[in-house]
Amino acid sequence: MGLFRRNASKLGADEARGSAPEEAAAPTAGSEDGGAPERPERGPFDSSQVTGMGPRVDLGAIWLPVLPGLELRMEVDKKTQKVTGVSATLGGSGLQVQAFAAPRTEGIWDEVRAEIGTSITRxxxxxxxxxxxxxxxxxxxIPATAPDGKAAVRPARFIGVDGPRWFLRGVLSGRAAVDAEAAKPLESVFANVVVVRDGNPRPPRDLLTLTLPKSARQGDAPADQAGATAAGPEGAAPQTPSFDPLSRGPEITEIR
Structure with missing residues (x-):
């Protein structure tokens, strides 16, 4: 999409408490030198701010909280076969999550947000x-095409948090994009994500490495172990927007 240009300033992350809060608050600012922020009250969190994984599933760069009934799907690039993101669906709502590298002293959400807005408007x-x-x-x-071929509009909420040397982006779709009450469970999931940023130097906006859950690689059903169910929510899973400025052409693959 030609949306990888500059970076903007903003730094924030939060601390895990072991169970997902009902609501999440705006993240607090971190240190100016790019190190881990002081222990804030809510997340998303940097791995340096938590004492353990807690009720989350290990996806490499992202430790994702799970809720009863939550269905997890990994997004895999067709060309590289690399995992590029994770989607969670619950009760007719969807949340796509991806983590990216960011500069040590500044965040990227301000500019990314402007670029997404420009792309959608175009x-x-x-x-x-x-x-x-x-x-x-x-x-x-977002303009879309309905199953009957008629023009339609697909709602979406783009949320983002700048952390210490990382940026976490989420896209809420389905009911969560238009209904504040329906959004709360998935907002809670996003608020309790832990980002595990490796120590390797990475260019800004480089996608942080995600992996399948260990049990999935071994052929088991990770959803049962993680607290999510293998069966999807009632009705079809909501789709994320077809355009994605920070994505690399993923396809949705259900973990069983």
Whole structure:
């Protein structure tokens, strides 16, 4: 999409408490030297801010919280076969999560948000940049095609948090994109994500490495062990927006 250009300043991350809060608050600022912020009250969190994995599933760069009934799907690049993101669906709502490298002293969400807005507008959609649970977010209405071939609009909420040398981006879809109450469980999942940033130097916006859960690699059903169910929510799983400025052409693959 040609959206990998500059970086903007903003730093935030939060601390895990072992169980997901009902609501998440805006993250607090971290240290100016790019190190881990002081222990804030809520997340997403850096791995340096937690004492253990807690009720989460290990996906490499992301430790993802799980809830009863939550269905997890890994996104795999067709060309490289690398895991590029994870999607969680619950009760007709979806949350896509990806983690990226960021500069030591500044974040990237401000510019990424502007670039997403520009891209959606060029497609004929509309975007509102508004304050939200995690700070500034985008409420988007993206042009789509209905099953009957007619023009339609797909709603989506883009949320993001800048952490110490990482950026975590989420996309809420389905009911969670338009209904505040429906969004709360998945907002809680996002708020309790732990990002595990390796010590390797990476260019800004480089996708942090994700892996399948260990039990999935061994051929077991990780959802049962993680607390999520293998069966999906009632009805079809909501789709994330077809355009994705920070994605690398993933396909959705269900973990069983």
């Amino acid at each position: 497609q004929g959609g509309t975007v509102d940049d508004v304050p939200g649970v995690f700070g500034r977010e985008l409420i988007a209405r």
